[in-house]
Amino acid sequence: MAAGRDETWEAVTQPAVLRQWFGWDYDGLDAEIQQIFVDQATFLAPEQMGWADGSYLEVTGDDDHATVRVIREGSGSAGTERFDAIEEGWRAFLVQLRFLFDRRPAGRRRTLYLTGETTGRQALALVEGGGEWQRSGPRVAWAVDGDGHLVVVAGRLPLDDRDAGRMEVTVSAYGLDDAAFETLRETWTKRWAPAAADADVTTAADSAPES
Template identity: 50%
Template structure:
């Protein structure tokens, strides 16, 4: 995960992001620690995702008691049982009430917010087959982003992002560096997660999204597989 937040000082912005998942901790833990499971929800497809997953989730952190994944900077992923459900938190400890962070965009915080939505979708819907993603990027307003994504069953809403399941059953997570309510164009992305599609079916999904996304943004890009993502995004 790259950090492209606009920090007011050299200090990292603290964050606390969590989601409630209809699955027991015993099902969630492998999804946070075993690369073959992490691969089915984390990030999006690009050349280098496999070694990045191993570095982030296996080689760098400490695994504590089937409950926490802890990194050297003090940040951690935590599972808390909640009856038949559990809560998964991504946390970087710090003073969240500090006013200097009020208007700060932080790519790591927003990344975890999106990735936990993808984790919840995987564990609750149990899709079969290989995960393949589309990653759309461009500069749009919040209104343009919503219009380009279209309709679906909403599953997540935050200041800078939203998610839905589209009419074809694919999870769509849309994020912007600007608050969605602001009337200004900003760098945005859309991650479309598909499962179990063959090459022809996936190509049809890509064409459908490309025809929708390219008119929305003057610098629109659509990438999948090992295609390089445009530089300088997040």
């Protein structure tokens, strides 16, 4: 992270900052953040928190840079390719945290959360005018589009797989007023609808989507 240890620790413990990178917008996001990071979290050591399942998050580093690690129990088989929703979720969320520190965008974060059945290749073709895709494991990729929005794609199947599977695309935009955000929503809805079966778009006005 392009931030010191103390600032990074604040970002993973303070709900107001968590709201700027964790998850995606829906009407229950604030309650989810409260549950995960406040009600259910136990502070194990300086800059380390844990949960009842044995997983924990730690922040290490110095005044200029920090590393965030989330440690969870493995399957016991080296090299396994089984899908783990929690693991892939953390991969996607920590990409969003790193973007927050790298770009330090101004204004409130607002997101679009796109779901549907498609291939990784089709999902990755949605970004226009941006940088190259970066990978975080076989199922998660991210890029910044031409307007500076972060786009994170996460799949139930590896993104290089030729078969279609459930894909989740989170578009993070900062500082947009209602009119600009509505334009963004319409643009992405038009892109997503023909690219995915059972395409859906979730925003803050919606309830939690089914996983």
